[in-house]
Every structure is written in C-alpha cells, then in structure tokens.
Amino acid sequence: MNNSQQRGPLVPPAARTSARSQARRGELIAIGRKLFADTSYDALSMDDIARQAGVAKGLIYYYFKNKRGYYLAIIEDSVAELVQRAGSTHDLPPAERVQRTIDGYLRYAQHHQAAYRAIVTGGVGFDAEVMAIRDEVRERLLVTIAHAAWSRTDVPPLARTALIGWLSSVEGVTLDWIARRELERGTVAALLVRGLGNTLRLIEEFEPRCPAPPYPGL
Structure with missing residues (x-):
C-alpha cells in the first residue's frame, strides 16, 4: 500500500479553508443570536459585539460587512x-x-x-x-x-x-x-x-x- 492510499483522499486547501471559514461564520452567528437575545439592536455597537464575542472587530466586518x-x-x-x-x-x-x-x-x-x-x-x-x-x-x-x-x-x-x-x-x-x-x-x-x-x-x-x-x- 503506498503513502497516498494510507493517507486517504486529499482535501484541496481551498476546500479546507472554506470549511473553516463557514465554521467560523457559524460561530459568530451563534454568538450574535445570544447577544441580540439580551440586548436591543441599537444598544449594541460593533465594538461591544467584538468585545463580548472575544474577537477582533475586523473579523466581523470581514464576514458580514457591517x-x-x-x-x-x-x-x-x-x-x-x-x-x-x-x-x-x-x-x-x-x-x-x-x-x-x-x-x-x-x-x-x-x-x-x-x-x-x-x-x-x-x-x-x-x-x-x-x-x-x-x-x-x-x-x-x-x-x-x-x-x-x-x-x-x-x-x-x-x-x-x-x-x-x-x-x-x-x-x-x-x-x-x-x-x-x-x-x-x-x-x-x-x-x-x-x-x-x-x-x-x-x-x-x-x-x-x-x-x-x-x-x-x-
């Protein structure tokens, strides 16, 4: 059995990146659902969201624009x-x-x-x-x-x-x-x-x- 058979099918880097990106986006949405469940839309700034989510504000802008x-x-x-x-x-x-x-x-x-x-x-x-x-x-x-x-x-x-x-x-x-x-x-x-x-x-x-x-x- 050669090395490629032992390792199984290779996953293209782009696919791995996309899967990680979707997972990260899903995590941010789950966090946001909890945040907006307790606080009104107007009361939450992007700084508040980033701080409570424990991420850089730029990451939220990257996935959602605003x-x-x-x-x-x-x-x-x-x-x-x-x-x-x-x-x-x-x-x-x-x-x-x-x-x-x-x-x-x-x-x-x-x-x-x-x-x-x-x-x-x-x-x-x-x-x-x-x-x-x-x-x-x-x-x-x-x-x-x-x-x-x-x-x-x-x-x-x-x-x-x-x-x-x-x-x-x-x-x-x-x-x-x-x-x-x-x-x-x-x-x-x-x-x-x-x-x-x-x-x-x-x-x-x-x-x-x-x-x-x-x-x-x-």
Missing part, C-alpha cells in the same frame, strides 16, 4: 431553523404533521423570543429586508400546510388569502403568548390547530377544489 449585515445573517439563520422545524414532519400522518408543525413553531418562539419578534415584526423599525425574510417564512409555512391539507402546493388565490389570514393570527397569538406567559404551550397549540380547522372548512365553502380534510381534532 452591523446590519451581521444582524440580517442572524435573522436568516433563525428563519432557517424555524422553517426546518416546520418542515421536519413530512413523514407523519397529515393530522399529526399539522399539530407537530404548530407545536414546533411555538416551541421555537418560546425559546428564541428575540429572534422570533424580529422575524414577525420586521426587525429594526420597518426593515424591508427583514420583512422579505418574514414573507419567506410565511410562504414556506403556507406550502407546508397546503401539502398536509390537500397534498398540493399550488394554492388557489382564495385559499391562499384565507391561510395568510390564519398565519397572521398565529403570529399575533404567539407574540401575545410569549409576552404574557399565561398559558401552556399545548393549550395555545390546540387553539391554533382548531383555528386552522375552521379556516380549512371556510375555504371549502368558497373553493370546492380545496376540501377540508376529515382530520380528527381539526
């Missing part, structure tokens, strides 16, 4: 986690998929309150880029619900409008819930699941192509 770029990267990372939770139930029966999706959504909001608020309220003031990220979340969740309810992702306009209305109510209920902390997560989830069932039955009245699925509990 504080806003850093903040948007953190929000996008949070969105990816939220959407992943919502889409991780595809192998379950439809009714259980809906319930797990809503519970996962609430669980995320409960444990990542600052990120959740930023996602659904538009971040810092009215930030068009954060609003676009929020719209992406809504779109992904809408597709998840439509697939679970009707085994389709092409949603007719009326059904889409009704589901967007329900999703807006989910956001409002969730924001109130994490602010007041008066109800158990299971109770809130049951309320939202029942609301979805009512919405699906209403859609069926106006759009026969989208019949309400006969799922117990909806």
